[in-house]
Amino acid sequence: MKYVSTRGSAPVLGFADALLAGLADDGGLYLPEFWPALPPLEELRGCSYSEIAVAVMWPFVQGEVPRDVFENIVHDSYSTFETDQVCPLVPLGRTAVGADLYVLELFHGPTLAFKDVALQLVGRLFDYVLTQRNERICILGATSGDTGSAAIDAVRDRERVDICILFPHGRVSDVQRRQMTTVAASNVHAVAVEGTFDDCQDLVKAAFGDTAFRDEVHLGAVNSINWARVMAQIVYYVVAYLDSAEDNTSDEVTFCVPTGNFGNILAGWAAKQMGLPIDRLVVASNRNDILTRFFTTGQMQIQGVVPTTSPSMDIQVSSNLERLLFEVLGRDGQAVADLMATFRADGSVSVDLDILDQLRSEFDAHSVDDATATAVIQSVYERTSLVLDPHSAVAVAVAEQLGGDPRVRVITLATAHPAKFPDAVEEALGFRPELPAHLSDLFERSERIEHAQNSLESVEALVRSHLSSSLRASDA
Ligand SMILES: *Cc1c(COP(=O)(O)O)cnc(C)c1O
Secondary structure (H helix, E strand, O other), rough: OOOOEOOOOOOOOOOHHHHEEEEEEEOOOEEOOOOOOOOOOHOOOOOOOOHHHHHHHHHOOOOOOOOHHHHHHHHHHHHOOOOOOOOOOOEEEEOOOOOOOEEEOOOOOOOOOHHHHHHHHHHHHHHHHHHOOOOOOEEEEOOOHHHHHHHHHHHHHOOOEEEEEEOOOOOOOHHHHHHHHHHOOOOEEEEEOOOHHHHHHHHHHHHHHHHHHHHHOOOOOOOOHHHHHHHHHHHHHHHHHHHOOOOOOOOOOOEEEEOOOOOOHHHHHHHHHHHOOEEEEEEOOOOOOOHHHHHHHEEEEOOOOOOOOOOOHHOOOOOHHHHHHHHHOOHHHHHHHHHHHHHHHHEEEEEOOOHHHHHHHHHEEEEHHHHHHHHHHHHHHHHHOOOOOOHHHHHHHHHHHHOOOOOEEEEEEEEEOHOHHHHHHHHOOOOOOOOOHHHHHHHHHOOOOOOEOOOOOHHHHHHHHHHHHHHHHHHH
């Protein structure tokens, strides 16, 4: 499989190069040259999560990672999860029109958010490829909270990787921050930036755009601009489909996804391209509703970020939307480049009505406010004793209100463990959910925080300082 850039003018790469490159040279994101078909679904029934994962992802890595190596990497990645099912599916009653409703729990990995599903794999793939090539990389990432800890856990103490994670100072939860700042590994640097998540993401993009810097320090990406993350997420859409198929007569399923950077739901769209019978993909946003507005009007327009109880979705620019735009624009890289340039310059851009129609034939988008999410945490708890985190609650709130065919089951994705957002849960339910045993002493561990200005120079200087020390260490 070869990978092409959404902006059409970067080199076409194989899997390992696309993995290490993250962002393409022309500022675009990598996508596979074509969508391979899923293996026949009957053949996957009854298989373990890891077996399904290998079968689904194999066409994307074939030729670049030997089969037995890939099987081991996948198996190791998912053995870090707390349940053998990896991503268990839980029934949650019915939607307003009477469709079966499920929650797919994606948060049983080491850092309690769905990011682990992809990053546990990506960290190990980095390790394999870098060892093969005798190279090292410096991962630079931005986090609205959960990517950072998941990436850090995935690469901590790995010899060939340094990691610098930028997070918006004061805008991540205490649990999220501590999960990053209490890791006592010398290759890990958690960096507080004076700014928003979008500022952090812009800094990362700018650093990757500085090709001289990128080559000097061997930058690698773990944000969902990295194709391998999207790839790993395709798997659980297939697993959820299979796990819910037994009780249902309709072939089709709708997924409702709490969305920020559009990476998770894009993986659902990819699963559909590969043949998974998905009826609709529903974007669920909090009050930061750029996606809802875009899918309603065809206009993508930046507005200020509003802090909400679901901070991992408090963003205004959804990077991965570019991958979808590339597809609906007929894979015309120049058209995408022009569109993104207008968006950058004006803070706003529109797509033609025929494109909007095409998008709306597959996607719905809704946004809900904090009060609605809180009410859903309460009602779900009263009905089922399941404790939702506020991100998952946004999606359940949207899913419960969906119209459409009652025979089409609806699967909402639960993206974080409730203990990651104890304040919001306490406000709704009056108690704080407990952290799982492996994190129970999180608040006793000591923190290590670095600081950077909201400027490219400041971030580049910080990365260089760590790189030189780790190179010195490996020389010694
Ligand atoms: C990252 C994250 C999201 C948003 O996912 P995207 O792939 O950026 O759309 C939603 N919920 C939680 C808990 C997250 O960590």
